[in-house]
Amino acid sequence: MKATIRDVARLAGVSISTVSRVMNAPETVVASKRDRVLEAIQQLQYQPNAFARGLIYKKSFTLGLLIPDIENLYFAGIIRGMQDACIKLGYSLMICNTDRDKERLLSYMDTFREKQVDGIVFASDKLHPEYYEKLVGCRIPFVLLSSHSDEYEIPSIEVDDEVAAYDAVKFLIELGHREIGMIGFGHSDSMSGPPRYDGFVRAVTESGLGHNVIRVKYANHRFEDAYQAAHELFTDHPGLTAVFCVADEFAMGTISYLKDRNVLVPGQVSVIGFDNLRMASMFIPKLTTIAQPIYQLGYRAAEKLHELLSTGSVEVLREKMQHKLIVRESSREK
Template sequence: MSSTIKDVAKQAGVSVATVSRVLNNLPGYSEETKRRVEQAVEELGYQPNAIARGLVNRRTETIGVLFPSVSSSFSSEILHGIEEVAHKHNYSVIVCNTAEDGKRTMKYLQVLREKRVDGIIYSSGVLEPEYYEAVQAMGVPLVLVATKSDWDDVPFIKVDDRQAAYDAAAYLISQGHREIAMIGGGESDSIAGQPRYEGFRQALRDHGLPLREDHVQDGGFTFEGGCGAAERLLTASPEVTAVFAAGDEMAIAVISVAARLGIAVPDQLAVIGYDNLKLAEMSNPPLTTVAQPLHEMGRMASEKLIEMLATGQPAASEVVPHRVIERQTVKKR
């Protein structure tokens, strides 16, 4: 049978009210009393009831996290960072899969409202006005990760996608490539698709290289989409010597399709990805890519949310650094 708060009070030689104050970090007891209560909790294996505790401090010590694709490697690495910090501060995490088009977002926001979460982290997708208004109605803080915010009271953590894509293309140019193609995620995606296209195109213009629209394909940020885009590109444009894929899954798709078509990477075709997922190290050959610090971004999102819960004030947004990780899929010409 599990221990109760009364058992803890009896073993520590204090009142139930004192145990409650210690567990909820309220004042009114000595350090010695705190030590005895904590020792009794440990010895008895007492687990405070989250609902009952929430009635005292008006918190459930839970965080809601919304991802467009929970199963993706991208989301997984961010989530690990979020959970690492959340658990350190004794918060539980509720993860919601909103689907790629966000059609389940409003439904999950209602679920999180019913669960009385203390705050929300929203990843990757566009924060639509209706989502913002729903969170405002809940009266809880909101932090964005791998996306941007149009509201001053909603901080975000992300890389500069335009500059990162520019740097990826410039790296290929520095290695002697001139016929460079791109497989992106679609220009209708204002968060990652459009700025990465813009960065790629600007790098080509700045280095005096022609921009051929048939060298730009949409892979939808998926392995399957990347395979289709790579097939179209490599069969129609044999002059291409390098490909920038705006996501590692698409980059690995390019390597796979190239192998099937008898095109050697990196001897005949250079490939650079984007994200630096664990998959990048496991590809054959290992993938050169632009690294986003996804785990650290998740940690920062969690830290900012907990800071906002503690202070009641918005935290500052941050643009985090990216870098090119050189492996074995780009060879100097």
């Protein structure tokens, strides 16, 4: 017979309410009682009924995640981190892929409301006023991931894109490169595109290389778009010796374009990416890149949303995580 919460309470020698608090707010229970309850849960293999919990606490114990491109490996890492945090915190996770389609995104918000999710993580897109008004109207707390809002006081978690891009380009300059191009995000809804461009501009300008500011082409988030952007960039500026790409997938597209034209990387052109996707160390040549703590971003987003749901506020409104330069084979001294 399946164990009940009464069985757990009886075995642990505590009240039913104490068992409930251990499952939903363990920090409110003294360690000795908490340990007895956890041991009883494990011994009895007790699994609480989520529907019953929802009725009692008026919560679904479900979080929603809105992502723009589920095929992008960046979001695979985000999902993994958020899923692991949800398991730890006692939530289920519902994922919706928007394909950067406004109507689809708004429709998913309605779906989340109908499913009575407790909160939403809104990832990597710009928070347009209509999105904000919809979420506020649905009365669903939310957190921004790899995004932020200057207009609204919304909790967010991301890296400092401007500083990270600056560090990437500064690294190329320190290698001796003076003719540097960039392939950036061209989508109008991109949150990271403008600050990464700003970081590129600051690095080349500070180093007296302002002539590179115009050496920029844009792509729409895909390998094949970056391949075409690389073609346009090197057609206009054939003397480039280095390229900063705002995504690892863009760096791979750029290297593939150069390989097809028998241009050696890094022998003739150095390429640096951004993200440190799992594929970055498998690609040939292995990518030099700016590493985002992708898994930790997803994990922290779930924790931040849980904090908001539990207390009504967050300790750090706009949180920044650290990036790191990873030097591999796709870059070398000029």
